[in-house]
Amino acid sequence: MEPLVHVRDLKVRFVSRDSTVHAVNGVDFDLAPRETLCILGESGSGKSVTLRSLMRLNPPRLTKMTGTVRVGGHDLVTTSERSLADIRGSVVSMIFQEPMTALDPVFTIGMQIRETIRRHETISREDAERRALELLELVQIPSAKRRLAAYPHELSGGLRQRAMIAIALSCRPKLLLADEPTTALDATVQIQILLLLRKLQQDMGMGVIFVTHDLGVAAEIADRVAVMYAGRFIEEGPVSALMRDPLHPYAQGLLGATVHGGVRGKRLTTIPGAPPNLAQVPTGCAFAPRCAYVEPACLAAVPAARSPIPGRAARCIRVPDHAVSTAA
Amino acid sequence: MIVLTQTTEILRQLPDVGGPAQPLLTIRGLTKHFPLRSGLLGRSTGVVQAVDDISFDVRKGETLGLVGESGCGKSTTSRLIMALLEPTSGEVIFDGQAVGYGGLTLKEYRRQVQMVFQDSYSSLNPRLTVRDSIAFAPGVHGVARRSAVTRADELLEAVGLDPAQFGPRYPHELSGGQRQRINIARALALQPRLLILDEPVSALDKSVEAQVLNLLLDLKDQFGLTYLFISHDLNVVQYVSDRVLVMYLGRVAEIGPVDTIYNGAAHPYTAALLDSRPSMDPDRRRLEPPLQGDPPNPVNPPSGCRFRTRCLHAEAVCADKAPPLAPAGPEHLAACLMVLPGSGHSQAPKLAA
Amino acid sequence: MIFYLIRRVLYAIPISLAVSLVCFMLVHIAPGDPINAIVPPDAPQAVVEQIKHEYGLDKPLPVQFGLWLYQVSQGDLGRSLATGRSVWSDLRPATANTLRLAVTASLIGFVLGLILGGLAGTFRGTWIDRIATTFAVAGVSIPHYWLGMVMVILFSVTLGALPAMGAGPGGATDWAWDWAHIQYLILPAVTLSVIPMGIITRTVRGVVGEIMNQDFVNTLRGKGMLPRNIFLHVVKNAAPNALSVMGLQLGYLMGGSILVETVFSWPGTGFLLNSAIFQRDIPLLQGTILVLALFFVALNLIVDLVQTALDPRIKRS
Incomplete structure (x- = not known):
């Protein structure tokens, strides 16, 4: 059976007269019907651009998009604007971060x-x-x-x-895209909306792709989580496993840096430095300049996705490929 | 450690006045009402009770966390404390001295109390370099230009930025x-005793948020500071605060030591707010939202207890009687009739006969 | 809403009064004694006093204003010093002519401005935008009396296609919407339309560009709305701002057509003002300015009310 969403080697560049931004640099994933995927990342990681690519909603005149994007059997990269408009809103639709500005006043x-x-x-x-x-x-x-x-x-x-x-x-719609839909809301309202979305997803049998920077939100709603950095999925896996035991050093850093109930009195772990400038595509591992475990091989080529256990993958050369278990 | 000997002679932290037992900041009955006008003659049709009769202390050397949702009045409170707004009534007392009206002058007061805002960009002058922004306020307070610049470079170093690299930017x-670090450095330039941090990390990414929180904790020890930390993020408030104050619709709902409140809130609103946090554990997800609906509009708020319209324990008495802050434990106060002995609420403690 | 309406209409009254006072005072502050215009310089003092008395010019200023205001409210704008005819009899056809000219010019300017501005805002940064913007800049910067003369040389003198002067057979008072008359209207109307065209283009370009960048346009695209559906949303969002600028432009055209009316000898209020100023004809001057100013106040009022009706966010209960 064909997955609801099928994405291979998705690349998105924003080209203007004086600059080019390589926002998404090769994303691959599938989404099954009725599945919820959370794309987790910080600002500039390419998570929203990836989401918008799933209905080709990035600004048309600036955006250069390549790769394969199929949603519900429709090819979104090559289809005409007119048939795209028929797909948007009926097969796939989207909710946004700021409901005030996203509705016509x-x-x-x-x-x-x-x-x-x-x-x-x-x-x-x-x-x-x-x-x-x-x-x-x-x-x-x-x-x-x-x-x-x-x-x-x-x-x-x-x-x-x-x-x-x-x-x-x-x-x-068969697929609902959600771009940080609870970020602008109050705490007591945020949980209401999260639970509503979870219920609607189950009742209507939709696939959901949910973009967020908030680990707690991902924990509440996701089946699977993809962590994004510099335009690539650097780790992907089931939500419990990924949150308990992240494989990629960036995912580990992000979890360590998140303030939650259990960390009072301890110093927060931080990730030194800042994300790379995306005017060029990083040639090696984009996280290498900030990584504590960096070695020459990291800079030689972009690490391929390695899968230590079925269903999990990370783009880090330190992660064993096809190992039986990491927990042992 | 950064040694600040050169400039401490020029601008140093003003000395403690009332001793460690006297609160650094005392807020008494602070109230701010914004009138609403409309109709044929522009008569007043309502009042936004942004802040309504709140009182609390900020103790020397502590971090008091202030939490609440939109419309609860936390930002208005911070602006009232900074004297950026004129209160409708109530007073602000700094280390035993009233602010304004024959007490501490605003200039003396603002030297000792500084603020860091959420929006790191709009709170910096875009036409000043980082170094000039930090050196600006000491210049106004009469520090010579050269000393102010030296001091700015020391502060840049203190907030973790290389002065040679970042000063001219x-x-x-x-x-x-980086901008938020500059804002913190600028707030420290006058050697204040109290920093009001209004959502200082809310606009930052998680990994950067952690860096800035670590920095704030370091600076607090290094500069002998007291913090009033305002945030809507309950996890961040728990992490940084010694005591926590919860506001709802312009009033104090609960105040107490952070562990006491996070382990056993006495006010149903605090409990619901804490239960609204995502669980961080995919295997133990929330099943029911603790509260329904949005916080009501602070125009014409409910009578009696302002939370009663959303409260699961509300009874008839809650509509009649505005609950005062009552002791719920050691150093722990809550404004709920279920805490007040003999209040008439069925779950209130009985009065000793 | 109804309260706001009443309040807004009530506000117009003191504004109109203030405008009248300014009209009245301007003439008295300006240099030159109006008496000199009607009385020969060597007239005996008694005659001067006599005439002053007849026109009420010997009374204190507040009394003159009160009397004038009372007469105006009765529809009596006084008599022209130069011709002795009632001001109203000259002003009425002139106002009608100016209104014809201004409305025609604004229709041309608004339609072109809306089209050019809408295109420029939708296709910001493309060659369409650059062409439309060039038109707009040219429109606001070319002096229109100069453009008027160029048009006369081109279309009347060289091509002989259109008449250069006047308002057609029958002069100032005998207008009809037929070709014999309309051909006289074309050149002055086109000349006058150039400035509002430029201003409307720039305004609409800005407003549309801003709206196209708002999140809700993304939402509309995201729910599959076609460009024509989105266009309707943009129009309704842009309308309040565009209308307010258009209303004010119409006001400016009413009062600002002096030069164009002079170039084309169009018998409107501008032409009338011109002669009233040169003849120091105070009652005519006051009457004309007052009518123009009241037009402006009324336009502002209408613009405000329409804006309120169009935008649900302006809550004026």
């Missing part, structure tokens, strides 16, 4: 849901209105009927994000 | 983490 919530449904389906205005109401109830917006006529600025942050989710789900 | 040439 001068149209009502109801209108923004209706126009999405009517773009992809032949349906009367009344039926679209009824579907919009059901969707607001699905995302647990209280007094949904009244909110259909509300403008985005009249809703609280949590309700706005729920409305955004309702729009994204309005045509029952 | 402009803010837009730096990363977010």
Whole structure:
């Protein structure tokens, strides 16, 4: 069976007159139907660019995209703008970090849901209105009927994000892309939205790709986690295993640097230095300049993905390939 | 360790006044209401009770963490303390001396209390080099240009940046983490005693956040500082703070030692806030959100206890009576009728007969 | 909303009063005694006093203002010092002519400006943008009296295609929307449209460019909306800003057409103002300025109300 998402050697460059940024430098992964993948990374790692490539949403005039990207059987790299527009919103849809700016301020919530449904389906205005109401109830917006006529600025942050989710789900997509959808929300609201997304994913049987910089969010929602650095997946694996025992030194550093309940009184581990400038594609391991275990072989070539146990992989020469177990 | 002998003669930390037992900062009944106007004649139709009658101490040498969600008034509180806003009522007392009105002048006060903001970029003058930004305030306070620059270089070194490399640069040439280090250096330039850190690491990546938190802990010992650390990130607050103050809709919900609160919150809001943190363990995920809905709007807040509209334990009495801060344990206060003996709430302790 | 409406209309009253006062005072502050314009310099003092009395010029200024205001509110703008005719009888056809010219010019300018600005904002940084921006800069920087003369030389003198002067057969008071008249309108209207065209192009380019960069456009693309659907969203977002600039431009055209009306001898308020100034015809001057200023106040009011109606974020309850 074909996976829901099939990505091979995805490369994205942003080319303008005075500079080129190599944002994504060869990403490979598959996503099964009903699976949730978290792409974890810091700013500039290429995680959002990768996500946007899955519906070719990066700025068209600047973006050079190569490789294979197939979503639900559609080839996204070569397809025309027009058939791409038919795929967006119906097969794959997206929710964003800032629900305030991601919704059109001068149209009502109801209108923004209706126009999405009517773009992809032949349906009367009344039926679209009824579907919009059901969707607001699905995302647990209280007094949904009244909110259909509300403008985005009249809703609280949590309700706005729920409305955004309702729009994204309005045509029952097979794949939902989420770009840090809880980062801008308050703590007590963030957990509500996370749990809602988890429930909707299960009820509707969607695949979800969730971009975040927050390990805790990944722990709550992911089946699998991919850690991104300098435009590559440097480690990938099931969420529990990866969080308990990361293989790649960068993933280890990121976990060590994350402040959580158990670290009070201890000094935080930090990763020295800063991420590389992506004006050129790094020739060796992009993390080598900051890595405590660096050796000459790291700089010779980009480390291939090595898999010590089935289902896990890391791009680090210190990781054994096809070993029986690392825990032993 | 960096030796600061050259300039300590020129600008040194002002001496302790009231001794270690006297709080460095005392906030008494601080209130800030913003009126809302509308209608035909622009009459007042409501009041945003951004901060409503809050009182607390910041003790010498401690880090007091201030947490809360949007609209709880934590940013307004920090601006009131910095005297960037005029309070509706209440007072700010610094080491026993009232600020303004015949007490400490604002200039004397601001020398001793400095602030670091969340947005590292907009809080630096884009037309000044890093070195000039740090040397600016001492210049205003009468330090000679050469000493101020020497001092700026020492501070750059103290925050982990090479003065020769970073001194001549402009803010837009730096990363977010580097800019935040500059902001910290600038705040330290006047040798303050109290630093107000308003979401200082919220805009930073995790690996950089850890670097800046480590730096803040080092500087605190090195410069003999007291911190008021404001953040929405409960994990960060737990990591840096000695005591924690939780705010909800302009009022203090709970205050106490960090371990006491994180191990057993007395206020239902604090408990819910702590339970809202992602679990960090994929095998023990959260199943139910601890609270429903968003924090209400601080315009015309609920009567009585402001949390009662979202509280699982709310009873009729909660709508009538605004709960005062009541002792919940050693050095631990909570504004909840379930803590106040004889309050009329069914779960309140009985009054001793 | 209804409160805001009433309040905004009430605000217009003191503004109008202030405008009237300024109109009234300007004439008295300006150098030159209006009496000199009607009375021969060697007239006996008694005659001068007599005329001053008849025109009310011997009373204290506040009284003059009060009287003037009372008469104005009765629809009586006084009599022209130069011709002795009622000011209103001259002003009414002139205002109508200026309105025709200004509205035609703004229609041309607004339509071109919206198209050029919309294209430039959508395709920012491309050759389309550069061409549109060049037009806009040329539009605001070419002096329009010079452009008017060039147009006359080109279309009237050299090509003989269009008339150069006047408002057609029948003069100032006999307008009709037929070719015999419209051909007189074309050159002055096109000349006058160039500045608002440039300003609207620049405004719309900025507004559209800014809207195209907002996150919600990405959301719209992400839900599969076609370019024409997105265009509708952009238009509704851009409309309040674009309309307010257009309203003000219409106001400027009403008052700012003196030079163009003079070049083309178009019998409008600008032409009237010109002659009133040279003849020190105070009642005519006051009346004309007042009418123009009140137009401006009314336009501002309309722009504000339309903006409020269009943008749900402007909550004025």
